[in-house]
Amino acid sequence: MKRREFMKSAAVFVSGVAVSISALELLDPQEVLAKNPDLRWGFLVDTYKCVGCGMCVKACKIENDIPLEANVTRTWVERYVMTKQGEVLKDSPDGAQHGYTSKLIDQNASGMKKVADEDITQAFFVPKLCNHCELAACVQVCPVGATYSTADGVVLVDRKWCIGCGYCIMGCPYGVRFFHPVEHTADKCTLCYHRISKGGDTACAQACPFGARKLGNLRDPNDPVAKIILTQRVGVLRPEYGTKPQCYYIGLNEEVR
Amino acid sequence: MKKHVWRPLFVVIALVVGILLFRAFYVPADFGVQERGYTFGYHRLGNEQEWKNFPDKYKGSDYCADCHEENSASLANSGHGIIPCEDCHGAAFNHPESPEKLVIDRSRNLCMRCHVQLTMPSSQRNDLPGIDPQQHNVGMECADCHNPHNPSLEDM
Known part of the structure; x- marks a missing residue:
């Protein structure tokens, strides 16, 4: 074989092999599907509409078998009160599962604080839940593959597989994970996967009389929730962590963390 | 090689084979890299179905309206029409079979x-x-x- 022929056939062989391997990689159907599925759950919270009744928290606890008296919850509602003096006061007694029925704001060690009505500038409620992040920090730190993201964007915990190491609880920037006092595994909002997979709504969204909490499919341009997220001014919590949270808020401001 | 090298080597090989065997039996077939890739989708696929099978407790106001049309209609025309039945009447669970009667939070x-x-x-x-x-x-x-x-x- 002449040198020229050898170089020619070598070049053909190498480029041929390279193309066929890259073609296989490009056309892995599972990856293509995962990147462009027609369903990606998202959540929308309207903080103007929330009145702090806490029915969402109660409904979530009952629906998902989280003991009512245990000091853990998958969702909770925070109260923010800003004063003319520039103070930012916030509380969430029992995660607001009994609602807000007092003007006194729980300041932990410094006791209950009463703010005079005329001193209040802004005051509102912010419901919190798992953000079902696109790049979930809690999932990446799991050493055993017990927590994961589904193709439709829900972060779940495999109770049979979880060893209870607690890395995910520390890893979540939003503090939405906790130890389940009965199951003894890490626990978190499942976005009521059992309900939404059958075409239902999450228990919290269904329990909300004011429509402050809504579930939607972010990949469907005709979905009313997706439309709001695409066209209105919405915010997410702690975007600086780079986890791409998929729970959007209307009426968020910088005091909310 | 000498005997004193082979002996611990056999132990190590036996250990590795033992662990691999245990793993083959213990780790279910559907455990592995799923749709979201290794970083986010490394899990037991069957668990997704397990979560989907979790029982519902709240059935929604339409479920109540199937039998209690009158109460449902009277509420709908009032200022409290936006409140779901189960917020006050409690989660339906498998009502009317179990529980037969719901406890109203008054x-x-x-x-x-x-x-x-x-x-x-x-x-x-x-x-x-x-x-x-x-x-x-x-x-x-x-x-x-x-x-x-x-x-x-x-x-x-």
């Missing part, structure tokens, strides 16, 4: 969740009719005077 605290006057200028809470629980008929249940299915004060 407590003052339930009403107070929305109707204690709080100054919340950036929230819809400000627009709801509110009372001062220390002043307004202390010790009485709200439902003694107000009809929860028709809270209008004119109709009291």
Whole structure:
């Protein structure tokens, strides 16, 4: 074989092999599907509409078998009160599962604080839940593959597989994970996967009389929730962590963390 | 190689084979890298179905309306029409089989969740009719005077 022929056939062989391997990689159907599925759950919270009744928290606890008296919850509602003096006061007694029925704001060690009505500038409620992040920090730190993201964007915990190491609880920037006092595994909002997979709504969204909490499919341009997220001014919590949270808020401001 | 090298080597090989065997039996076939890739989708696929099979407790107001048309219709025409039945009547579970009767929450605290006057200028809470629980008929249940299915004060 002449040198020229050898170089020619070598070049053909190498480029041929390279193309066929890259073609296989490009056309892995599972990856293509995962990147462009027609369903990606998202959540929308309207903080103007929330009145702090806490029915969402109660409904979530009952629906998902989280003991009512245990000091853990998958969702909770925070109260923010800003004063003319520039103070930012916030509380969430029992995660607001009994609602807000007092003007006194729980300041932990410094006791209950009463703010005079005329001193209040802004005051509102912010419901919190798992953000079902696109790049979930809690999932990446799991050493055993017990927590994961589904193709439709829900972060779940495999109770049979979880060893209870607690890395995910520390890893979540939003503090939405906790130890389940009965199951003894890490626990978190499942976005009521059992309900939404059958075409239902999450228990919290269904329990909300004011429509402050809504579930939607972010990949469907005709979905009313997706439309709001695409066209209105919405915010997410702690975007600086780079986890791409998929729970959007209307009426968020910088005091909310 | 000498005997003293082979002996511990056999132990190591036996250990590795043992662990691999244990793993082959213990780790279910559907455990592995799923749709979201190694970083986010490394899990037991069957668990997704397990979560989907979790039982519902809240059935929704349409479920109630199937049998209780009258109550459902009367509520719908009132100011409380936006409140789902189960918020006050409790989760349906498998009602009417189990439980046969739901326990209605008639407590003052339930009403107070929305109707204690709080100054919340950036929230819809400000627009709801509110009372001062220390002043307004202390010790009485709200439902003694107000009809929860028709809270209008004119109709009291």
